[in-house]
Amino acid sequence: MINEALGLSILVSLTATVFVALFGIALGYLFARGSFRGKDWIEAALTLPMILPPVVTGYYLVVLTGRHGWIGGFFYEWTGFSFVFSWQGAALAAFVVAYPIMMRFAKSAFLGVNRELEHVSATLGKNRLQTFFRITLPLAKNALWGGAILSFARAIGEFGATLMIAGNIPGETQTMPLAIYDALVSSRDDLAVTLVLILTVISIAIVAVSTRLTRGKMTL
Amino acid sequence: MRTILTCFLLLGILFGCTSGESEIRVSAASSLTDVLAEVTVLFESRFPQYKIKANFAGSNVLRQQIEAGAPVDVFVPASDKTMNGMLEQGLLLSAPVPLFSNRLAVVVPGGAKTRPERFSDLTHPDVKRIAIGGPGVPVRFYTEEALKRLNLWKSLTPKYVYASGVRQVVDYVARGEADAGFVYLTDTIVFRNRLVTAWTVPDSLHSPIVYPGAALRDAKNVEGALSFLGFLESAPAREIFKRHGFEIK
Numbered sequence: 001m002i003n004e005a006l007g008l009s010i011l012v013s014l015t016a017t018v019f020v021a022l023f024g025i026a027l028g029y030l031f032a033r034g035s036f037r038g039k040d041w042i043e044a045a046l047t048l049p050m051i052l053p054p055v056v057t058g059y060y061l062v063v064l065t066g067r068h069g070w071i072g073g074f075f076y077e078w079t080g081f082s083f084v085f086s087w088q089g090a091a092l093a094a095f096v097v098a099y100p101i102m103m104r105f106a107k108s109a110f111l112g113v114n115r116e117l118e119h120v121s122a123t124l125g126k127n128r129l130q131t132f133f134r135i136t137l138p139l140a141k142n143a144l145w146g147g148a149i150l151s152f153a154r155a156i157g158e159f160g161a162t163l164m165i166a167g168n169i170p171g172e173t174q175t176m177p178l179a180i181y182d183a184l185v186s187s188r189d190d191l192a193v194t195l196v197l198i199l200t201v202i203s204i205a206i207v208a209v210s211t212r213l214t215r216g217k218m219t220l
Numbered sequence: 221m222r223t224i225l226t227c228f229l230l231l232g233i234l235f236g237c238t239s240g241e242s243e244i245r246v247s248a249a250s251s252l253t254d255v256l257a258e259v260t261v262l263f264e265s266r267f268p269q270y271k272i273k274a275n276f277a278g279s280n281v282l283r284q285q286i287e288a289g290a291p292v293d294v295f296v297p298a299s300d301k302t303m304n305g306m307l308e309q310g311l312l313l314s315a316p317v318p319l320f321s322n323r324l325a326v327v328v329p330g331g332a333k334t335r336p337e338r339f340s341d342l343t344h345p346d347v348k349r350i351a352i353g354g355p356g357v358p359v360r361f362y363t364e365e366a367l368k369r370l371n372l373w374k375s376l377t378p379k380y381v382y383a384s385g386v387r388q389v390v391d392y393v394a395r396g397e398a399d400a401g402f403v404y405l406t407d408t409i410v411f412r413n414r415l416v417t418a419w420t421v422p423d424s425l426h427s428p429i430v431y432p433g434a435a436l437r438d439a440k441n442v443e444g445a446l447s448f449l450g451f452l453e454s455a456p457a458r459e460i461f462k463r464h465g466f467e468i469k
Contacts, residue, residue: 068396084397085349085381167381167392168354181384185280186356 002194004171005179012087012175013155016094020102020151025144027099028106029132050100054160057096061165065092083165090166090173094155101154105147105214109140146214153206157199244444245291246274247282249298249358249431250385251322251404255464256296262460263451270444278385280356286311286436293445296433296452298322298386298404299358303432313439316432319452320466323405323429324362324421329396336400336418339370347379351392351401354382358429359389363402366425390415404429406465431466 031043049057065072065083076082083089113136121131137144159177166173168182176199183192248256253276260272275282279297283306286292295312296319297303303316326342328335334346342350353360360382367373383389386403393401394414408417433452435445451457458468 062395066395066397082397163384167397168384169381182355182382185278185284185354185384187280187284188355 001170001179001191002198005174005176005195006198008087008090008171008174009156009176012090012094013152015088015091016098016155017148017152019091019095020099020155021144021148023095024099024102024147024151025106027103028108029110029136031103032107032110046103047100049096050104054093054097054158054162055164058093058161058164061093061096061161065089065165085167085169085173087166087173090158090162090175093161093165094158097158097161098151098154102147102151105150106140106144109143109147110136112143113139142213146210149206149210149213153203153210156202156206242269242441242444243271243273244293244441244448246272246294246296246448247286247290247292248274248276248296249279249282250276250387251298251359251406252276252296252431253387254410255406255461255466258460258464259452259457262456263448266451267447270447272448278356279358289438291438291440292436293439293441294433294435294448296431297358298429298431299361300430300432301361302358303434307434311437313435313437313442313445316434317449317453318430318469319433320458320461320468321428321430322466323423324359324366324426325403325405325408326418326421327390327393327401327403327408327415328399328418329393330414330416331396332399332416335416338419339367339372342372342376342379342400347399349381349392349398349400350376350379351381351383351389351398353386353389353402354384357383357385359386359402359404362426362429365427366402366421369425409465 027046031039062069062084064070065075067073067076067082067084072082072084083092117135117139118131121135126134156175157177158175159181162173162175163178168174168178170179174182176195180192180195180199183189183195246256256274260274264270264272275292277285279299279302282295282297283302286295286306287309295303295306300316300318303312306312307316326336334344336342336344336347341347352363364373367376381392381398383392386407389398389401389403390407390411392398393403394411400418402421403415405420408415433449435442435449439445462468
């Protein structure tokens, strides 16, 4: 039971973090370097899942991706796949609550990169994509890792939205926080304490690593 | 000086709320949410000196809150087991009184194409997910009893989705995410617009679903607690409970 929940939590959070990193870095770069109409408002809207109660995020997800949801309905008719009650649903919930963290870390990381160096790269005949991968990304690397690790920590702790979309099925969608909730409400205190300690240690380790990576250069 | 005064004023607002009428804090099973709201209105109109503060959750969660010292005067869980455990722990002021009872029903989503009609249909591959109460949720206990008696509990296990309370079972089924669910008969009345009742589970398959009521040993408002409990057994209150589908023995 402990192994199942822990394994599932890691699978869900890692999957979520891969997408979080891609999506968050792209958005962070867009908001750091781009200039377009309504930029501040779009950024604020995209930050929402970090601030909204997870139940609200969960509600949006259910309305959108449920078997009879706006998007989920089509998808289900088409493929027979539904995010609801699946580990992919748990990963989706974790992704949605965690990507704003990555986005904001990435934005401030890119803002911290000296633009002179990017200009030099351009004068040496490199295009924007080459400059991004060979100059900007390596210079922002530490802060980006820090953001990804913190996003992973947020993902592994996700509860509210997960419960709404993925449900609570041991071995299938029951991640650590859900297993802890189950153990607590069914008065299995020993199990609850064990799970709580494991999750606490993991979380402290994650945050410590993230702090080390971003030491002295972090502004969220 | 002004700042300090403001702070005291804020503290006063935060902590010094009670005035005039006295509060009765009631912790009740979530299946009672709607019916108790109605009973409360009637009670407060008859006893204007009291004000009901109700807290609804799964019975086991409420029990843990009380064990942890939550200020509660009256407790109405959805299971005698929970209540008897608390009696043994010495948490009650007096012996619990059985107030009313409920039944179990199988519900399906409104627009379902194929609809299970009897227990054996639940094993059909079209029924992919069955929502039931999670560990410690009272409705789970009765569901498990009934399905075990029918020898279906084990074979249906891969289909279960565990809800944090009976109202979440309702939600999963109403949204069509689960193909069937086990809820109380009273929930099918509250949510008749969102759920279809497939069948009512025979009483003989599970132990009686009784809602006991009791005042708590640490009640701050003993007098209020006892008058509210008395009111729950009165004819006008019983009328409301009956209308919501509860049975009174």
